[in-house]
Amino acid sequence: MSAPAPPPSETPPGDRDTTAVDTRRRWPVAAALVALLYPLDQVTKSLAVAHLVPGRQQPLVGELLQLRLIRNPGAAFSFAENLTWLFTLIAVVAAVVVVVLLTRVRSRGWAVALGLLLAGVLGNLTDRLLRAPGVGRGHVVDFLELPHWPIFNVADMCVVSAAVLIGVLGVRGHRLDGTREGAEEPDGQAGEQTRRGGSDA
Template sequence: MQAEAGTPLTHAPTPSTVRPRRRTVVVLGLAAGWVVLDQLTKVWAERALTQGEPVQAVGDLLRWHLTYNSGAAFSMGTSLTPVITVVGTVISVAVVWLAFRVRSLPWAVALGLLLGGAVGNQIDRYLREPGPLFGHVVDFIRLPNFAIFNVADIGVTSAAVLIGILALRGLRLDGTREGQEP
């Protein structure tokens, strides 16, 4: 029986009524997969490459070039490694907290990439030489006229672009748009 004339008998779930657990699984599953991919490629790079000796992979477009980065993006802040490590850890914890609240699939993908990339590099900072909080990140992918980076960096950068697009489009974490009731 209808509550009011003209109202539908059933309603399709809106993004805000989707159970957050499904999106949490997307965030955490994508992050875990990204971390595994990042760490496996870093193990490969350290076994297959020699530091400072670039190897052409795709002509002049893509080279493998093993290096160790103690700083942030583009090797900035090399003297701030412990600060970068702590900030990365705080960001990772914040993203996990958001993972339990997200209801939007695009936001879940963005958060999963961000978390996977952040954790991938945090593993290096905690477990690699010269020691915890000071560890150097393994970088090995080189494009022309660009910094050397890794798979974790691809996740963080892709997440930043996606988050920018979602914000510009007004899509919220709960799947609603700016100006729409949650």
């Protein structure tokens, strides 16, 4: 005599927890970006320090893009140069927040944005922690120069790209959890609300 079949699951398919699956699909995107861009930032900074004369311009793409080495105690693009400790603290907090968000992200777009942001934050934070004049007060190495634009580095490019992408995602209504603002509700939920409306009438 065969054993009785187990009772069917009472949990509707729509209520099942798929967080782990979604997270595994998304955070590796950010991790791959960090693994690529963070070393790129650090290597290019080391090359700039080793081969460029501070303050001297060296054409890279004519006058459109030039190399000029400076050491920046402020934020991105030499903003607020007297607040090095504050920006170090902000960078640490930002990195922690981004890592926490990446454990929950289910959107590829947000995974890309947060990966770019984390790579940029870690790139400049490393300079603040390890470079002269001291821990937490280190000056960030900047070496890329465009006409009429502050000198920057690869980490700055990552942060700006992340900000632009986050803005686009926000305008288009893409949420961190992979849903989209204003999207139509599932048919079952819409039908249930219709039945409730009819009974209330």
